[in-house]
Amino acid sequence: MTKYQDMYKGKNILAPMVRIGTLPMRLLALENGADLVYTEELIDWKLLRSFRRENPALGTIDFVDRSDGTVIFRTCERERGRVILQIGTCDPERAFQVARLIENDVAGIDINMGCPKEFSLKGGMGAALLSKPEKAKDILIKLVNGIRRPITCKIRVFTDEDKTLELCKEFESCGIAAIAVHGRTKDERQQHPNRNDLLKKISRALSIPVIANGGSREIEKFEDIAKFRKASGCTSVMLARSAEWNASVFRKEGKLPLDYMIRSYLKLAIDYDNSPSNTKYCIQNMLRELQESELGKKFLDTQTLSQMSELWGLSEYYKERSEKLSDCGLIGRRDVVP
Ligand code: FNR
The missing domain is CATH 3.20.20.70 (Aldolase class I)
Structure with a gap:
């Protein structure tokens, strides 16, 4: 060992x-x-x-x-x-x-x-x-x-x-x-x-x-x-x-702004088809008190990765990835409103 x-x-x-x-x-x-x-x-x-x-x-x-x-x-x-x-x-x-x-x-x-x-x-x-x-x-x-x-x-x-x-x-x-x-x-x-x-x-x-x-x-x-x-x-x-x-x-070069980090997180969630509920939970924990902000309140109403992407200017990114994944016939896509 x-x-x-x-x-x-x-x-x-x-x-x-x-x-x-x-x-x-x-x-x-x-x-x-x-x-x-x-x-x-x-x-x-x-x-x-x-x-x-x-x-x-x-x-x-x-x-x-x-x-x-x-x-x-x-x-x-x-x-x-x-x-x-x-x-x-x-x-x-x-x-x-x-x-x-x-x-x-x-x-x-x-x-x-x-x-x-x-x-x-x-x-x-x-x-x-x-x-x-x-x-x-x-x-x-x-x-x-x-x-x-x-x-x-x-x-x-x-x-x-x-x-x-x-x-x-x-x-x-x-x-x-x-x-x-x-x-x-x-x-x-x-x-x-x-x-x-x-x-x-x-x-x-x-x-x-x-x-x-x-x-x-x-x-x-x-x-x-x-x-x-x-x-x-x-x-x-x-x-x-x-x-x-x-x-x-x-990051040894210094911390990055929260908004940038949420956007980066969301991209990864989209890339790997993370479940909307888990994605939302993690972003809520990043936002913390900012959940009270205008953006935060809008975010709390979201249910899908597509809706979340819109708030962080990632609609195009989401669309492209979704199209690619559906072309591949991805099994078990999860971004659907229950
Ligand atoms: C935890 N912690 C934790 N520990 C563990 O061994 N397994 C786990 O699954 C979890 N889950 C978990 C969820 C959340 C949201 C938090 C905040 C914490 C405890 C964690 O790993 C750690 O031991 C403590 O949070 C103390 O470390 P920090 O927060 O001071 O760095």
């Missing part, structure tokens, strides 16, 4: 984010300087219900839900070698089956051990695994031994520093390639300070790369990433909210 560690050293990484981390956002982050991008958390049984399909019209590989035909995971050549799939799981065998299904199409596989949401905790997933280290280790060991890709996990900390360090060491001993640590406990929220000192201690105690997470509150621009790296003493930094709001935070 040591051979995989370099992949996680000195990197700026897009964090896993449910509904945000779909293909267009991952590509937007990569275009703007992110080194690696995590998918949103995908639950093991959902992925196991899917089948792999190459989509020549889009140039993508899709994992499609057998029951309703929705695309659960879409990836493409442009992110090959840089996309990490995050799995939500509480079961070594199911995690292994998912990893087998997907290993050839991703650069790495991460296990979510930090999600504090009720859905995860009740299912024994996410942060629930932190209080079941034996189960967590069984999952990691099974994947490390049987999968031809680096395996990592993303955790939260405990208030007890020694307990946190001990857990990190136990996970390291499973052969994982790196560990991402959000410097808050499962009961803490974004308004609580991130425990950067503890991240530093973890980084010193482990020999695998430690990826610092939880710093978005202080990360406005590219230079702030370096400050977080320094404050946490970690080799790599993972950003969620600051990248969700404007992915050009990864």
Whole structure:
């Protein structure tokens, strides 16, 4: 597993984010300087219900839900070698089956051990695994031994520093390639300070790369990433909210205007036939308080990619792409008003 560690050293990484981390956002982050991008958390049984399909019209590989035909995971050549799939799981065998299904199409596989949401905790997933280290280790060991890709996990900390360090060491001993640590406990929220000192201690105690997470509150621009790296003493930094709001935070030449970023995002959503509901959700999260603006209000009324494109002067772009896709007889186009 040591051979995989370099992949996680000195990197700026897009964090896993449910509904945000779909293909267009991952590509937007990569275009703007992110080194690696995590998918949103995908639950093991959902992925196991899917089948792999190459989509020549889009140039993508899709994992499609057998029951309703929705695309659960879409990836493409442009992110090959840089996309990490995050799995939500509480079961070594199911995690292994998912990893087998997907290993050839991703650069790495991460296990979510930090999600504090009720859905995860009740299912024994996410942060629930932190209080079941034996189960967590069984999952990691099974994947490390049987999968031809680096395996990592993303955790939260405990208030007890020694307990946190001990857990990190136990996970390291499973052969994982790196560990991402959000410097808050499962009961803490974004308004609580991130425990950067503890991240530093973890980084010193482990020999695998430690990826610092939880710093978005202080990360406005590219230079702030370096400050977080320094404050946490970690080799790599993972950003969620600051990248969700404007992915050009990864850009060393400086941040780009939000309007430009939304337009770029929308182009990618059109290119890859992203679902209108997911596209709208991501743009809403970029607009934030600007949803109250004239444009924002108009945007809230949109239902299709075509309507969204109009607002950002992309009608022609949308039309051309749509014509091309329908010429290819694209299966599963989704830009229809339900
Ligand atoms: C998250 N987070 C998260 N974490 C994870 O491991 N898997 C996931 O699917 C998600 N989903 C998710 C969605 C959204 C909208 C947000 C804002 C966050 C947590 C995230 O990866 C990160 O740990 C925290 O947001 C702290 O990092 P930042 O925001 O300070 O950079």
